[in-house]
Every structure is written in C-alpha cells, then in structure tokens.
Amino acid sequence: MVSNFAQHVLGKQHHDEQEVVEIMSHDKQSKEIQKKVKGSSGNAILRNKGDNMHNVKVLHKKSGELLLSRRLNEDETSFAKEDYGPCPSCFEWLRITIIARHQQNCPASAVMRLLSRLLLHLRTLARPATGIFLEDFLVPAHFADVAEAALLTCSPDERDPENLKTPSHALKLGSDLKRLASMTLVSAIKSGDEGRRRRAKDFLKLMEIEWSTKLERVLLQERKHRKKVPLPLPADIEKFATHLKDEARRADLDDHSFSNYKKVVLIAEASLIAYNRRRPGEVQALSLSDYKARRSGEDEVCPEVVGKLTQFEHYLLKTQDVIMIRGKHGKFVPLLVSADIKPLLDFVTSANVRQDAGISSSNPYVFANSGAGVIRGGHAVASVAHEAELVSPERIRATNCRRFMATMIQGLDVSPQQQKWIIDHLGHTLVRCA
Structure with a gap:
C-alpha cells in the first residue's frame, strides 16, 4: 500500500512497464495522466487495475482484504464478497447492483463517447419496436444497421465516403459491442428470458462471422495501406x-x-x-x-x-x-x-x-x-x-x-x-x- 499512488507508479519502480511508458510520453498535467494515474477520489484507471489484481489474488487465496471503491458504513460490520465485482471498463470494485448505473459516468469516458456516437447514428437509421436504447439494436434484425452506424462513426469523407478518417473506431467498437452483447446474454440466461437469450447469442454469432471477417479486415488493411512509414536510412x-x-x-x-x-x-x-x-x-x-x-x-x-x-x-x-x-x-x-x-x-x-x-x-x-x-x-x-x-x-x-x-x-x-x-x-x- 502506498500513500501517493501517482508518485509511486510514475517513479523508478514501474518506469519500464508498457502502460507507464505510454503515460510518461504525455505532459504531466495532461488529461491522460489525470485519468489513468491521478483521477479523482481514487478513480484512476491504473490504480483500479492494481486494486483489481490484488482482489483477484485475495479471492484465489481465500484470505486477505478486498479493496473496494468506498468504505463500509459505520453500521456495516461485514459484507458478502459475491456482492462486489470490477467495472468492465475502469476495473473499479463496486456493488454489482450499481455497476450498470456507474458506467454512465465511468472514467473510461472515451469508450462511452464512442458508443454514444454509435447510438446517435443508429437512431437515425432505425427505430426498434422495443425501444431506442443501445441494447435494443444488438439483435440480428438490426445487425446491418449497427455495421452501417459503425462506418458512420468512422467519419467518412464527404467527397469520398469510402475514405474513412478514423477507421480504428470500427475496430474498437467491435470489441465494445461484443462485450455488451455478452453482458446481455448473461443477463438473459440468469433471468430465464429465452427470446432475449436467443437474440443476444445470434447477434454475437453474426459479430463473429461478419464483423471479424469483413468489416475489421477491410478497415485494418485500409489503415495499414494509408499509414506511410519511411524505411530506415x-x-x-x-x-x-x-x-x-x-x-x-x-x-x-x-x-x-x-x-x-x-x-x-x-x-x-x-x-x-x-x-x-x-x-x-x-x-x-x-x-x-x-x-x-x-x-x-x-x-x-x-x-x-x-x-x-x-x-x-x-x-x-x-x-x-x-x-x-x-x-x-x-x-x-x-x-x-x-x-x-x-x-x-x-x-x-x-x-x-x-x-x-x-x-x-x-x-x-x-x-x-x-x-x-x-x-x-x-x-x-x-x-x-x-x-x-x-x-x-x-x-x-x-x-x-x-x-x-x-x-x-x-x-x-x-x-x-x-x-x-x-x-x-x-x-x-x-x-x-x-
């Protein structure tokens, strides 16, 4: 345990680790360091990752103290470890029942902003009968809409729609959408909702077949083709x-x-x-x-x-x-x-x-x-x-x-x-x- 996490992680002990090297390439007052190391009230992503690694070891050894995002109330003398888990985005350990609400304001804001842009494009392309939330689009019937919205999120050039300014967004969205669809599948299995379970499973299958073999490959090849790296002298x-x-x-x-x-x-x-x-x-x-x-x-x-x-x-x-x-x-x-x-x-x-x-x-x-x-x-x-x-x-x-x-x-x-x-x-x- 350390009292000054930012000073510890940016010091000599971790200076050769990949994430620290990447962070140190930014200015000390940059938003990247503020988000990943310093944070506010302990919400630094690197700190959360460290806490998560510690908690996993505690659960594996069945002894030790779990590090939670907040202290227990004075009237709480104990808690059930099964009630807590890490946020999938920022790794902060919270009560499982509030993780969904927490993700609305999660420090991993870049992910949320990208998904928000996707949802805005989706709402201009289709209106599912079940609602207008992102989960309503993660069904086989709207897979084509999701793929089109992902391309729009990549900022196509107005003069040449085939030329994408940020093709890497589609790669990131692929991982995020698979994770969200998996969460939906887990929720449906636990609640016994067979129709919702089948739709989530079929959507994940489409992601596996269509997204990875077509959309990601095309965009990755385009990004590599456009990237000009001069040969060494x-x-x-x-x-x-x-x-x-x-x-x-x-x-x-x-x-x-x-x-x-x-x-x-x-x-x-x-x-x-x-x-x-x-x-x-x-x-x-x-x-x-x-x-x-x-x-x-x-x-x-x-x-x-x-x-x-x-x-x-x-x-x-x-x-x-x-x-x-x-x-x-x-x-x-x-x-x-x-x-x-x-x-x-x-x-x-x-x-x-x-x-x-x-x-x-x-x-x-x-x-x-x-x-x-x-x-x-x-x-x-x-x-x-x-x-x-x-x-x-x-x-x-x-x-x-x-x-x-x-x-x-x-x-x-x-x-x-x-x-x-x-x-x-x-x-x-x-x-x-x-």
Whole structure:
C-alpha cells in the first residue's frame, strides 16, 4: 500500500512497464495522466487495475482484504464478497447492483463517447419496436444497421465516403459491442428470458462471422495501406549495428546491480532482434529452458558437408549458436546468437546475477524484468537506437528493418532456393502470384 499512488507508479519502480511508458510520453498535467494515474477520489484507471489484481489474488487465496471503491458504513460490520465485482471498463470494485448505473459516468469516458456516437447514428437509421436504447439494436434484425452506424462513426469523407478518417473506431467498437452483447446474454440466461437469450447469442454469432471477417479486415488493411512509414536510412542501419557491437564490447559484466542488468538486457535483446531481423515478441518470449537447449552450428551439419565448407564458413559455424523459437502461427524459426552476444546472454541468465539484481527465481524468461514479465523487445530497440546518435532513430524499429531487408532482397539476383532460405528465416510463407 502506498500513500501517493501517482508518485509511486510514475517513479523508478514501474518506469519500464508498457502502460507507464505510454503515460510518461504525455505532459504531466495532461488529461491522460489525470485519468489513468491521478483521477479523482481514487478513480484512476491504473490504480483500479492494481486494486483489481490484488482482489483477484485475495479471492484465489481465500484470505486477505478486498479493496473496494468506498468504505463500509459505520453500521456495516461485514459484507458478502459475491456482492462486489470490477467495472468492465475502469476495473473499479463496486456493488454489482450499481455497476450498470456507474458506467454512465465511468472514467473510461472515451469508450462511452464512442458508443454514444454509435447510438446517435443508429437512431437515425432505425427505430426498434422495443425501444431506442443501445441494447435494443444488438439483435440480428438490426445487425446491418449497427455495421452501417459503425462506418458512420468512422467519419467518412464527404467527397469520398469510402475514405474513412478514423477507421480504428470500427475496430474498437467491435470489441465494445461484443462485450455488451455478452453482458446481455448473461443477463438473459440468469433471468430465464429465452427470446432475449436467443437474440443476444445470434447477434454475437453474426459479430463473429461478419464483423471479424469483413468489416475489421477491410478497415485494418485500409489503415495499414494509408499509414506511410519511411524505411530506415542505410547509413543509420550501419551505424546502429556498429553501436550495438561497441556497446556489447563495453558492457560491464562484473556489476550485478539491476540498472546494469537492465542495460545489458537492452543491448542483448536489441542485438538479437537486429541481427536476426526477428519480431520483438518472438525474441522477448525467449525462455531460460530454450536458451539452455541451444545448439552450436557445427552440431547441425553432417560430417560430409562440414568437410566441404570454406574456412570462413567453418568460422561462422564455430562462433554462432542456434536457438529454435516459436514464430508466427506456431512456426518454429531459428534465432542465431553471434559470438559478441554470447557473454551478454550468459550474464543475464546467470542465477547469481539475477539474484543480485532482484530478479525473481520464478521468472522463466531470459529478458526478465523486475516483476513476472519481460523487458519488451520493441522498447529495447527504440532505447538503443535513440542512444546511437542516428539521423532518424525513430525509423529503426524491428518491423521497419524487416521491411528494409525485404526491399533490398528484391534488388538482388537471388535464386529461388536462396529466396526460400530468407523467407523461412524471417518466418514468412512464400506466396507466388500468377
């Protein structure tokens, strides 16, 4: 328990966690920090999330104190834990009977504003016989109206209705509508209203089939198509690679403090991502058991082939290890570990180092953070890139470097087999167009 939550969460203890990093990118007096951290009378979303995590642990252990949004009255000496639960939007723990009323003024106002705009558009498109509230539209008969209203909420261009100014709204509305329809389904089951239950279930089925396979996909593709991300500068890529090697060589492997441990993690993680052109999520999920099961390159080549290799190829096999990690769609892909990164990985996986740095022995990840999770790969690449004094450090991102590699390969005279090797290493599937 802390007396000043904002000071605690924005301090050093949580500075590397994703939500805190995002919040710290805003001005300290911004509405984002006011809503998520400071709030009013304890209604900060991050505080509520922390309370919710605590309460879930209490219920699981069947011992401890539940943290509620308000204190009990003087005449209340006890309460039933079944009567309380978290708001689905802001995670504040309230009496279940008032959650519906609470959501009218919930801190998660962006969700409410978006749904309100949807409802206004719906009321111009149709008038259900059952009423004009949002639940009245969440039925199969009005699914087409809901989809059309969602497109209107995305602010179509007056000159070109196919051009949506905010296509991401449809993606957000999809999740919100599924959650609301699920709440309606639960309510109908509990009340025994068979007609309402059937309508809610059928609407959810339509959402699953129509929304996800048509509307979301089209809008997501449009958003990706419209998003222009310049490729990294070749000089920056070269300088970034040199900086990584220099930092790896200068790393202090005698200092077991958490600050130095984290610095080494950032260098090693960014190096693996850059060297292998891997997705950050694949590398950051590297487990201690997978690392210990790594194999040297020579172990993977049969003796007949080894005898025909050049001196340089022999050197590469001797100096690099191979770790098989899970890539996209469950496909296993190789992660190559170069000689300059091996000492860093041995350092961050050392039991003594991790203990001295305060890393939990139960954390199974190579790039473990001070809690139960990981130091994210994307954060590692961005942090090191900004320290390398590049011309455009914001372009040095894992996805952008993969795009750069794919672009350069198209200009090279590579055979189909070489092309397949590259595609397999990146974890892609080769598709040939007629």
